[in-house]
Amino acid sequence: MANPGPTIGALMVGGIVGATMYGLTCSQGFMYYNRGVKDSTLMRGYVLALWLVDSINVFLMGHMLYYTFVTHYGDTSVFYTPVWSLVGIVLLTAIVSFMVRGMYIKGIWHLSHEHPIITGILALLSVFDFVCGVILSAKGFRVNEGDLAGLKVYLYLNFASAVLADAAVAGTLFNLLRGARTGNARTDTALGRLMLYTVNTGLLTVADATIALITFAIMPHNFVFLTPFMVLSHFYTNALFSSLNSRTLIKTSDHIVSVNLSNVTPPRFPGSSGSTSNPHNGPQIPIQTVVQTRVDGSGSDNEDLKSQYSLAKAL
Numbered sequence: 001m002a003n004p005g006p007t008i009g010a011l012m013v014g015g016i017v018g019a020t021m022y023g024l025t026c027s028q029g030f031m032y033y034n035r036g037v038k039d040s041t042l043m044r045g046y047v048l049a050l051w052l053v054d055s056i057n058v059f060l061m062g063h064m065l066y067y068t069f070v071t072h073y074g075d076t077s078v079f080y081t082p083v084w085s086l087v088g089i090v091l092l093t094a095i096v097s098f099m100v101r102g103m104y105i106k107g108i109w110h111l112s113h114e115h116p117i118i119t120g121i122l123a124l125l126s127v128f129d130f131v132c133g134v135i136l137s138a139k140g141f142r143v144n145e146g147d148l149a150g151l152k153v154y155l156y157l158n159f160a161s162a163v164l165a166d167a168a169v170a171g172t173l174f175n176l177l178r179g180a181r182t183g184n185a186r187t188d189t190a191l192g193r194l195m196l197y198t199v200n201t202g203l204l205t206v207a208d209a210t211i212a213l214i215t216f217a218i219m220p221h222n223f224v225f226l227t228p229f230m231v232l233s234h235f236y237t238n239a240l241f242s243s244l245n246s247r248t249l250i251k252t253s254d255h256i257v258s259v260n261l262s263n264v265t266p267p268r269f270p271g272s273s274g275s276t277s278n279p280h281n282g283p284q285i286p287i288q289t290v291v292q293t294r295v296d297g298s299g300s301d302n303e304d305l306k307s308q309y310s311l312a313k314a315l
Contacts, residue, residue: 049099205239
């Protein structure tokens with residue numbers, strides 16, 4: 001491995017950006033636990049567990065920077081063997097991405113009316129990315145000094161699998177939301193905002209993982225690729241937390257009432273293989289929709305409730 005030279009500054013940049021993103025995570029978490037709508041205990045515990053994993057990630061990042069720039073200041077040999085905290089960041093990033101992606105796949109399961117092939121493929125991609133991260137971590141803990149070339153294949157697999165899984169999840173969510181359009185102005189407005197938000201948050205993680213993959217492919221002998229990689233887990237966490245906090249009232253008229261559809265007794269839809277179960281079983285991301293208090297003769301509000309029931313369970 002060549003001397004990383006001035007590119008070791010990429011570690012510092014990654015640490016600064018990562019700490020900033022963690023601050024946003026804490027802010028989003030505070031907003032989540034202080035908002036009006038209350039989720040199930042299981043869901044709130046899931047969010048807490050995700051925040052704790054992200055917090056440990058920041059601690060390991062701080063240890064890696066102190067170990068590199070203070071404890072071994074001026075010692076270039078420290079860059080020939082990955083410190084244990086850097087390997088730990090790889091493992092925690094794999095865990096965070098798997099947890100966040102799992103929540104979105106659960107949403108796709110409901111949006112697709114419990115389609116086993118769609119969700120099965122996405123689940124396999126997510127599991128494959130998680131396994132790649134675990135294998136890379138295991139190899140990193142046992143790598144010999146100066147033998148970082150042996151990790152190259154596993155790094156490529158880890159980055160490529162993350163890009164593929166995130167792109168597949170984001171693209172599937174977008175297509176399912178687009179296909180759920182009903183022609184009703186209020187419903188389609190909500191769906192449009194959900195599609196825009198899904199693309200924006202999904203592309204952030206895809207773009208970050210893609211940048212890490214490209215920089216490593218172009219410059220495998222320096223640490224530039226670590227800058228996007230060190231903030232990847234924080235992008236995942238913030239994407240989910242901001243999604244949870246985005247469940248706000250969509251105003252379509254001057255006189256509206258908020259209806260939490262996750263509390264509505266589910267009807268049976270054609271093509272749905274699941275039974276009418278309690279929507280609070282397992283981690284949920286319920287959304288809110290808005291209906292007018294005046295119901296006209298066409299019963300359009302009842303149609304809105306029916307058409308958005310799968311969205312309520314999914315998001």
